[in-house]
Every structure is written in structure tokens, then in C-alpha cells.
Amino acid sequence: xxxxxxxxxxxxxxxxxxxxxxxxxxxxxxxxxxxxxxxxxxxxxxxxxxxxxxxxxxxxxxxxxxxxxxxxxxxxxxxxxxxxxxxxxxxxxxxxxxxxxxxxxxxxxxxxxxxxxxxxxxxxxxxxxxxxxxxxxxxxxx
Amino acid sequence: xxxxxxxxxxxxxxxxxxxxxxxxxxxxxxxxxxxxxxxxxxxxxxxxxxxxxxxxxxxxxxxxxxxxxxxxxxxxxxxxxxxxxxxxxxxxxxxxxxxxxxxxxxxxxxxxxxxxxxxxxxxxxxxxxxxxxxxxxxxxxxxxxxxxxxxxxxxxxxxxxxxxxxxxxxxxxxxxxxxxxxxxxxxxxxxxxxxxxxxxxxxxxxxxxxxxxxxxxxxxxxxxxxxxxxxxxxxxxxxxxxxxxxxxxxxxxxxxxxxxxxxxxxxxxxxxxxxxxxxxxxxxxxxxxxxxxxxxxxxxxxxxxxxxxxxxxxxxxxxxxxxxxxxxxxxxxxxxxxxxxxxxxxxxxxxxxxxxxxxxxxxxxxxxxxxxxxxxxxxxxxxxxxxx
Ligand code: SF4
Ligand code: SF4
Numbered sequence: 001x002x003x004x005x006x007x008x009x010x011x012x013x014x015x016x017x018x019x020x021x022x023x024x025x026x027x028x029x030x031x032x033x034x035x036x037x038x039x040x041x042x043x044x045x046x047x048x049x050x051x052x053x054x055x056x057x058x059x060x061x062x063x064x065x066x067x068x069x070x071x072x073x074x075x076x077x078x079x080x081x082x083x084x085x086x087x088x089x090x091x092x093x094x095x096x097x098x099x100x101x102x103x104x105x106x107x108x109x110x111x112x113x114x115x116x117x118x119x120x121x122x123x124x125x126x127x128x129x130x131x132x133x134x135x136x137x138x139x140x141x142x
Numbered sequence: 143x144x145x146x147x148x149x150x151x152x153x154x155x156x157x158x159x160x161x162x163x164x165x166x167x168x169x170x171x172x173x174x175x176x177x178x179x180x181x182x183x184x185x186x187x188x189x190x191x192x193x194x195x196x197x198x199x200x201x202x203x204x205x206x207x208x209x210x211x212x213x214x215x216x217x218x219x220x221x222x223x224x225x226x227x228x229x230x231x232x233x234x235x236x237x238x239x240x241x242x243x244x245x246x247x248x249x250x251x252x253x254x255x256x257x258x259x260x261x262x263x264x265x266x267x268x269x270x271x272x273x274x275x276x277x278x279x280x281x282x283x284x285x286x287x288x289x290x291x292x293x294x295x296x297x298x299x300x301x302x303x304x305x306x307x308x309x310x311x312x313x314x315x316x317x318x319x320x321x322x323x324x325x326x327x328x329x330x331x332x333x334x335x336x337x338x339x340x341x342x343x344x345x346x347x348x349x350x351x352x353x354x355x356x357x358x359x360x361x362x363x364x365x366x367x368x369x370x371x372x373x374x375x376x377x378x379x380x381x382x383x384x385x386x387x388x389x390x391x392x393x394x395x396x397x398x399x400x401x402x403x404x405x406x407x408x409x410x411x412x413x414x415x416x417x418x419x420x421x422x423x424x425x426x427x428x429x430x431x432x433x434x435x436x437x438x439x440x441x442x443x444x445x446x447x448x449x450x451x452x453x454x455x456x457x458x459x460x461x462x463x464x465x466x467x468x469x470x471x472x473x474x475x476x477x478x479x480x481x482x483x484x485x486x487x488x489x490x491x492x493x494x495x496x497x498x499x500x501x502x503x504x505x506x507x508x509x510x511x512x513x514x515x516x517x518x519x520x521x522x523x524x525x526x527x528x529x530x
Contacts, residue, residue, distance in 0.1 A: 039325075040324050040325035040326075040335075041253075086196065086416060086428060086499045086501075086502055087499045087500070087501035087502065088197065088428075088496065088497055088498065088499045089495055089496035089497065089499070090331045090332075090341075090495065090496075090497055092493075092495050093331050093332045093333075093334070093339050093341060093495040094332050102483065102496070104481070104482070104483065105481075106500075106501065107481065107496065107499075107500035107501060108501055109501075124254075124256045124419075124421050125331075125332055125421050127198060127418035127419055127420055127426075127428070128416050128417070128418055128419075128428070129258070129419060
């Protein structure tokens with residue numbers, strides 16, 4: 001059993017199509033959607049864990065690419081440089097999973113990496129650039 | 143008959159700082175004290191209330207004198223780490239503004255742009271003690287024949303560097319929403335479509351000018367916490383507009399007063415001057431600013447005891463109205479509501495997002511309090527107070 005977390009970016013034209021379903025039907029893969037967002041320019045982003053045999057996995061990814069989907073390995077994690085974080089709160093506007101949230105009444109911005117889907121939206125939304133995408137060797141789900 | 147029951151002078155309070163008898167509390171702590179003891183008793187007991195705010199403040203920058211080189215140059219154009227600085231000041235003086243962008247920045251070509259480096263970052267790098275690359279060009283004169291210099295500068299070796307911010311510490315600011323159907327990226331942060339979130343940027347009850355709404359103690363010569371060092375209020379800031387609508391207690395309902403502040407950059411720290419990149423908008427500088435409010439009488443302590451429930455701002459649409467110069471309020475909300483995490487908007491609950499750090503604001507008020515208690519910081523009596 002082979003399993004990886006992937007970040008898929010769908011161009012605007014492909015957003016409506018049920019591409020991911022074909023991964024199950026035609027390639028015998030299973031998936032678990034960790035996050036899905038439609039960006040302002042209508043581009044879709046999906047973070048999913050894809051599992052199956054190594055061969056099917058490879059072919060499935062090839063199929064995605066042939067459909068114009070940009071596929072990226074999510075073998076990275078998001079970390080916060082706590083020395084740089086000013087607890088401004090700007091990141092809480094974009095974080096879709098609640099991994100970045102505000103602790104009240106102190107108004108402290110807390111980062112719970114366990115809730116993070118590695119969508120990377122906070123990286124360029126953080127004004128002092130405290131959020132960083134870092135490579136990881138850790139396997140998320142065994 | 144005297145107007146007030148309690149009457150103190152700057153001189154008396156400074157004497158108390160020297161003798162170690164001074165009583166200082168923060169703008170958060172004074173709220174309960176006045177509630178419990180009443181304003182007269184509180185004014186008798188407390189001498190100074192400290193405030194603080196930390197958030198991106200455009201209209202910040204620094205005057206830098208980079209010293210003469212041999213042969214001499216009369217700089218016409220100056221770049222610091224590739225960020226242009228205004229050189230039309232004098233031969234080797236320039237002004238680096240917080241929002242100036244690195245020359246090869248891709249801007250908003252791929253929207254929303256990242257704006258990774260600008261004038262605010264140059265200022266932060268300087269105060270962090272890092273070397274900054276300076277390039278200056280000129281046309282050459284008899285007394286200044288050189289046409290180009292390049293050198294590494296650092297804050298320690300510069301002849302002088304002065305933070306000079308023409309508009310800081312806005313007294314109140316809008317609460318921003320986006321009523322269009324597309325996400326927008328503004329200086330008020332990311333705003334999701336159809337009022338998906340409401341962003342605000344004021345420290346509320348800790349914010350300097352909200353604690354002295356009529357500027358009774360703040361003016362030219364007020365000594366302040368600025369960027370981790372000591373600075374001064376030198377004038378009213380640009381766009382200072384005291385004549386707006388206010389609550390019965392004098393708190394402005396829209397952006398009102400502003401401050402022009404200055405201080406020696408060499409004494410400041412990179413913790414309190416932070417270069418920021420605002421997605422889709424540009425660069426700026428987050429500035430730490432704190433003002434001590436001398437409790438000269440019971441009226442002043444009454445103002446300083448203002449709480450988030452009594453401070454209101456207007457909901458403004460940054461999707462259509464703001465860019466078109468339409469000033470329209472979609473409702474009034476208090477900072478207590480904003481800080482709770484949600485506000486009611488058109489019958490729905492929408493999440494609120496702060497842009498101003500309460501954690502840092504509180505630390506500034508606490509630091510200022512500590513400096514005063516240790517006798518390291520004396521009050522500066524203003525020559526005249528801000529226009530009101
Ligand atoms: S936007 Fe960045 S600096 Fe601000 S609270 Fe989030 S992580 Fe911290
Ligand atoms: S990458 Fe950032 S925005 Fe995305 S889930 Fe993780 S913390 Fe939230």
C-alpha cells in the first residue's frame with residue numbers, strides 16, 4: 001500500500017469536473033480530502049491523501065496531470081517562527097482549518113500544527129513572514 | 143474655586159518618579175480602578191496611565207545621513223538594499239520611506255503580489271544591526287565630483303539616523319468588509335467576498351489617542367515609547383482630523399487624530415520596528431508606540447478609563463465604496479464586539495480579524511510602566527497640545 005498527501009491545483013476550466021472520482025473508478029485508488037478551496041481567480045485547490053498500489057498511484061497522478069491539474073507533493077509542513085510572530089491576527093482571515101486561531105481574552109494567536117492542512121495560504125498572508133513551508137520526512141498517515 | 147478636586151502638575155509627577163513614589167498603571171488596569179474607586183480617588187492615587195499600540199503604520203520612515211566619501215558625492219539618487227530612498231534632501235542625506243518597494247519587485251503582476259522587501263524591511267534590518275548595501279549616483283559638481291558610490295552601511299557607523307513618522311497612532315480606524323463577489327487583498331488584510339470577514343486595526347482601550355480623546359496631555363514634546371526606544375511627539379500627524387463625530391465621552395466614531403513622531407533610530411530595536419509585507423498591497427512598517435498619560439486631574443483619568451465597550455467604529459466596504467471614495471457606514475460596532483471574534487452584520491454572524499497586535503500593545507504599556515517605575519523615563523511636558 002502506497003500513500004501520499006498531494007496538493008492539487010485545478011485550473012478554472014477543470015474545477016467543475018469530477019476528476020478525482022475517476023481516480024477511484026479507473027485507477028482503483030482511495031482518497032481522503034483534507035482541504036478544498038476555490039481561490040478568487042476560480043482556481044481550485046485540494047489537499048488529499050491518495051492511496052493504492054504504487055503502479056496505480058503513478059498512473060493516477062499521470063492522469064491528473066493530463067487533465068491540466070498541477071500536482072505537488074505535500075511532503076512539507078508549515079511551521080511558525082515564533083520569534084517573528086507579532087500576534088497580529090492577519091493569518092486568521094485566510095486559515096481554512098482553524099489551525100491558526102485567537103485565544104481570548106489575551107488575543108494571543110495560537111498555531112495548532114495538528115489542524116494544519118498545508119494549504120500554504122498563511123505563508124504570504126502573514127505580514128512579517130512568520131509562517132514557513134518546510135520539507136518534512138514525516139509520513140502523515142500510516 | 144478650582145475646577146477640579148485633584149490638581150497635579152508634570153513637575154510634581156516627575157518629582158515622584160525621581161523619589162520612586164510614582165504610581166503607574168496600564169490603560170487596561172485603570173478601567174477597574176476607576177470603576178471601583180471613582181475618578182476622584184483614582185486620580186488622587188494614580189499618577190500615570192500607560193498606553194500602547196503595535197500595528198503596520200504607513201507614513202513611517204527614517205532620515206539617514208550616510209557620511210561623506212572620498213572623492214565626495216552629492217547624491218541625486220540613493221538605494222538601500224535596492225530600495226530607492228529620497229535623495230533630494232542634501233548631499234549625503236536621504237529619507238527611506240516604509241512603503242517604498244525593492245526596485246525589482248514583481249509588484250502585482252501575478253496577483254496578489256507578495257511584496258517581500260521594502261523600506262520597512264530596510265529600517266528593520268538597520269536596527270537589527272545588519273549591513274545594508276548603499277548605492278548613490280550623481281552628475282558631479284566641482285565640490286562633489288564623484289558620480290557613483292557603493293558601500294555597506296550599518297546603523298552603528300552611520301553619522302545619524304532618525305525615525306521620523308509623519309502619521310502614526312491613528313485615533314480609531316475603520317472596520318473593513320468586502321461586499322463584492324471576489325476576494326480582495328487590501329491594506330486592511332484579506333477580505334473574503336460577501337462580507338466573509340471583518341478586519342479591524344486598533345488597540346481599542348489600550349490605544350494612545352483613545353485614552354486622551356481631546357489631546358489634553360499630548361502635544362509637541364510629549365516623551366513616548368517609540369520603536370523600543372524613546373521618541374517624541376513633534377506635531378499633529380498628517381490627516382489629523384479632530385472635528386469628527388464623537389460619543390458623549392469624547393471618543394471619535396471614525397478615524398480622527400494622528401501623531402507626528404520622531405526618535406533616534408540608533409536606540410531602537412528590531413522587535414518594535416518590523417518590516418511587513420501586505421499581500422496584494424505593498425510593504426509597510428509595524429511600529430510599536432506607547433504614550434504615558436499624566437493624570438493631572440479627575441477628568442483625565444475618566445478619559446483614560448475608557449473600555450472597549452465604549453469605543454465604536456464604522457463598518458466600511460473596501461470592495462466598492464472605499465476605492466471609489468464613497469464614505470458610507472454599514473453600521474457601528476464596538477471594539478468589545480470586534481474582539482469577541484464575531485460581529486452581527488446584516489443579520490448574520492461574521493468572523494472578525496484583528497491586524498493590530500494586542501499582545502505587543504500590552505507589552506509596550508507594561509514596558510513603559512516599568513521604565514517609569516525604575517526612574518528611567520520622565521514625562522515630557524508639551525509646549526502646546528495637539529490641535530483640537
Ligand atoms: S499573521 Fe503572522 S505574525 Fe500575524 S499572528 Fe499570524 S503568524 Fe503571527
Ligand atoms: S497552511 Fe496555514 S492557512 Fe493553511 S491550514 Fe495550515 S496554518 Fe492554516
